[in-house]
Amino acid sequence: MYSFTAEQRRARLGIRHRLATGYRADDVAEIVRSMVVLHATDPATVHLSVAARGHDLGPAQVEQALYDDRTLLRMLAMRRTMFVAPVDLVPVLHASCGGDLADKQRRTYARYLDEAGIGDGDAQGWLAEVAEETHRALLARGSATGAQLSKDVPALRTRIDTAPGKAYSRPTGITTWVLVLLGTEGRIVRARPNGSWSSSQYSWAPVESWLPAAIEDLDPGTARTELVRRYLHTFGPAPIGDIKWWTGWTLGQVRKALTGLDTVEVDLHGTPGIVLAGDLEPIPVPEPWAALLPPLDPTPMGWQSRAWYLGDHRPQLFDRNGNIGPSIWYDGRIVGGWAQRADGEIVTRLLEDVGAQAVALIEAETERAAGWFGGVRPIPRFRTPLERELTA
Numbered sequence: 001m002y003s004f005t006a007e008q009r010r011a012r013l014g015i016r017h018r019l020a021t022g023y024r025a026d027d028v029a030e031i032v033r034s035m036v037v038l039h040a041t042d043p044a045t046v047h048l049s050v051a052a053r054g055h056d057l058g059p060a061q062v063e064q065a066l067y068d069d070r071t072l073l074r075m076l077a078m079r080r081t082m083f084v085a086p087v088d089l090v091p092v093l094h095a096s097c098g099g100d101l102a103d104k105q106r107r108t109y110a111r112y113l114d115e116a117g118i119g120d121g122d123a124q125g126w127l128a129e130v131a132e133e134t135h136r137a138l139l140a141r142g143s144a145t146g147a148q149l150s151k152d153v154p155a156l157r158t159r160i161d162t163a164p165g166k167a168y169s170r171p172t173g174i175t176t177w178v179l180v181l182l183g184t185e186g187r188i189v190r191a192r193p194n195g196s197w198s199s200s201q202y203s204w205a206p207v208e209s210w211l212p213a214a215i216e217d218l219d220p221g222t223a224r225t226e227l228v229r230r231y232l233h234t235f236g237p238a239p240i241g242d243i244k245w246w247t248g249w250t251l252g253q254v255r256k257a258l259t260g261l262d263t264v265e266v267d268l269h270g271t272p273g274i275v276l277a278g279d280l281e282p283i284p285v286p287e288p289w290a291a292l293l294p295p296l297d298p299t300p301m302g303w304q305s306r307a308w309y310l311g312d313h314r315p316q317l318f319d320r321n322g323n324i325g326p327s328i329w330y331d332g333r334i335v336g337g338w339a340q341r342a343d344g345e346i347v348t349r350l351l352e353d354v355g356a357q358a359v360a361l362i363e364a365e366t367e368r369a370a371g372w373f374g375g376v377r378p379i380p381r382f383r384t385p386l387e388r389e390l391t392a
Contacts, residue, residue, distance in 0.1 A: 001265065001266060002264060002265070002266045002267070002270050002275075002280055003266065003268075004183050004237050004266055004269070004273065004275070005269060006269055006308040006309075007332075008282055008283070009075065009237070009268070009309075009332070010308070010331060010332020010333060011282075011283045011284070011285045011286060011311060012283050012334065013030055013309065013332045014284055014286050014289055014331070014332050015283055016034065016222050016233075016234055017034065017035060017053070017234070017298075018034050018035075018053040018054075018380055019052070019053060019285045019289060019290075019291045019293075019299070019329065020287065020289040021289045022284060022286070022287070023053055023286070024053055024054055024055050025053060025055070025318070026054065026055050026057070026203060026381060028050055028054070028057060028062055028064075028071075028072070029065055029069075029072060029086055029374070030063040031049075031050050031053045031057075032050070032053055032072055032084060032085070032086055032391050033086045033089075033132070033141035034053075034064075034234065035049070035234060035299075036085075036227075036230045036231060036234050036235075036298070037077065037078075037081075037083040037084060037085045037089070037093075037298065038050070038083060038084045038085075038297040038298055039081065039083060039297065039298050039301055040074055040082040040083050040084045041082045041191065041198075041296060041381065042294075042295055042378075042380060042381040042382070043197065043198055043200050043377035043378075044063060044294065044295075044376075044380075045294050045295055045296045045297060046084050046296075047059045047062045047197050047198075047372070048293075048294035048372060049182060049293070049294055049298065050062050050295050050370075051372040052246065052291050052292060052293055052294070052297070052369075056360070057288050058371075058374075059197040059370060059372075059374070059376070062197070063197060063343060064084075066084070067192050070087065070206070070210060070211070071086065071087055072085065072086060072087065072091055073085055073086075073087050073189060073210075073268075074082050074189065074190040074202075074331075075090065075098070075183065075189070075190075076097075076098070076101055076106045076180065076183060076184055077093040077096075077097040077098065077194035078097055078246060078247050078248045079246075079247075079248035080095075080101055080104075080248070081248075082198055085144040085245070087211065088231070089365050090211075090213050090215055091216040091217075091218050091223070092218065092223045092226050092230075093223075093225050093227070094186050094217065094218075094223075095217070095218035095220045095222075095223035096220060096223035096224040096226075096227045096247075097247075097248070098184050098185070099184075099220060101184040102181060102184035105177075105180060105181050105184055106124060106127065106181060107124075109122040109123075109127055109177045109181065110127055110265075111123070111144065112162050113126065113127060113174075115161065116160050116161070118158065118160075122337060127177075127178070127181070129380055130153065130155045130156065130174070130178055131178050131182055131185075133153050133155070134152075134178050134179070134180060134182065134322065135187055135206070136155065136189065137149055137152035137153050138204060138206050140152075140203070140207075142205065142206075142209060143191050143204065143205040144203060144204060145194065145201070145202075145203050145204070146175040146176065146179055146204070147175075149175065149179075149204075149381050150173070150293045151173050151385075152203045155174075156173065156174060156175045156178060157173060157175075158174050159171040159172060159173050159174075159175070160172055160173075160174060171337070176249075179204060186207060186214075186215045187206065187207055188204050188205065188206055188207060189204070189205055189207050189211075190202040190203075190204060190208075190209045191203045191204060191205040191210070191244055195210070196376050197376065198378035199374050200381075203334075204335070204357050207215060210236075219362040221256065221257070221260075222260070224247075224249065224253060224254075224256070224257035225257045225258075225259075225260035225261060227235040227242060227247065227257070228247070228254070228257045228258060228261065229244060229273055229276070231243060231247070232263070232274065232275065232276050232279070233276065234277045234278065234302070235303060236273075236274065236276060237266050237268055237273040237274060237279075238268075238274060238303060238305075239241070239268065239271055239272060239273050239274070239305055240254060240255075240258075240273075240274055241270075241304060241305070242302075242303045242304045242305055243258075243274070243315075245303075246302065246306035246355045260276065261276065262276070262277040263275065263276055263277055264276075264277050264280060266280075268308075269308065271305065285337065288330070288331055288357060288358070288361060289329075289330075289331060289361065290328070290329060290330050290331075290361035290362045290364070290365045291328075292326065292327075292328055292331040292338050292346075292348075292365050292366060292369045293326065293327050293328075293329060294326055294380075295324060295325045295380040295381070295382060295384075296323060296324060296382070297324070297327070299329075300324045300327055300334065301324060309331075309334055310333070310334050311333065311334065312354070313334055313335075313336075313337075313351050313390055315385065316337060316384070316385050316386040317334065317350060317384055317385075317386055318384060319338050319382050319383065319384050319385075319389040320362075321349050321354050321382070323382035323384070324337045324338075324383070324384070325337060325378070325383070325384030325386060325387040326339055326382060326387055327330055328348060328350065328362055330354050330358045330361065330362065331358075334351075335350055335351060335352055335354050335358070335362075336348060336350040336351045336352075336362075337349055337351070337384075337386040337390070338351050338369070338379075338390070339386075339388065339390035339391045340373060340377065341388045341390075341391050342375065342377060342391070342392075344370070344373060345370075346366050346369050346370045347349045347391075348362065348366055348390075349386060349389075349390060350362070
């Protein structure tokens with residue numbers, strides 16, 4: 001069995017994730033494609049992930065790619081997580097993940113509506129009618145916020161208590177439910193935010209007005225195979241359990257997707273892994289490099305088995321739900337964390353002794369990171385112990 005050492009995997013990470021010296025890019029869409037997708041649950045992550053991998057790329061260039069050139073698109077996909085994806089990957093994500101997400105959300109929302117006595121026994125039918133009316137209203141407007149659509153469609157103002165009798169429960173409006181459902185169905189897209197690039201309040205647009213053509217209808221099995229192929233190119237070799245975790249699919253779906261690929265089983269320093277058959281050759285180790293990656297960056301969130309690059313630093317850098325905060329990398333492994341204070345200062349904390357050369361590289365990246373934000377002071381959506389400590 002072919003073996004991959006941790007050092008080999010770290011070399012691949014540095015080069016393929018465009019973090020190593022000499023491998024950064026000048027094109028936003030190219031960077032996103034290199035990572036398959038970028039995490040976008042925290043809106044600031046998208047801009048900071050690009051900045052870490054680019055030459056003089058900032059929020060203006062990311063916004064141009066998203067909203068002017070429209071080479072990128074925000075959408076829910078794997079694990080019901082928000083991502084920014086290249087538009088050519090949208091059909092793959094929609095077929096491999098979107099359909100299942102839409103079915104699940106439809107059933108969940110209908111259950112809550114039925115329990116609240118809405119829909120006269122046909123909650124799914126009622127929800128479908130509201131979604132259709134909302135879609136027509138959005139087509140008429142061209143783009144709109146949820147608040148604007150709720151004025152056009154009175155049913156969107158329906159409020160549901162999803163946990164009646166519980167102390168923590170609060171009635172919630174269904175506007176977001178309907179917009180999420182239409183998004184997973186591939187009928188609407190998130191347009192510009194209402195505020196700075198760190199805002200999570202978006203307007204919406206019909207997909208017909210945003211993409212040059214409707215989302216291509218792909219076979220879900222074929223789409224899953226293509227998504228796994230892209231994952232393995234960027235993150236492989238990887239244990240099959242990591243593929244299952246990253247995609248959010250069942251083990252059966254992952255195994256079936258793998259049957260469409262020519263793969264080889266390999267040893268990952270004691271753990272079985274999978275790699276594309278044409279990707280067995282070692283990658284030359286790049287020159288020493290350092291990087292400051294933002295919360296929920298796709299590199300640390302690309303695997304569930306993280307010991308080979310995380311070491312013992314999980315308690316300081318992850319929250320209780322498995323979300324990583326800002327991290328410092330040196331030569332393919334995490335060695336510390338960082339944060340931005342309210343006055344804009346970038347502060348760092350090394351969690352191990354890395355030597356003078358590493359410190360000099362990290363200091364250079366820290367100085368570069370200070371220019372990413374301009375006057376924006378985004379607070380990470382998921383606060384981690386070290387980030388909180390550094391900004392206290």
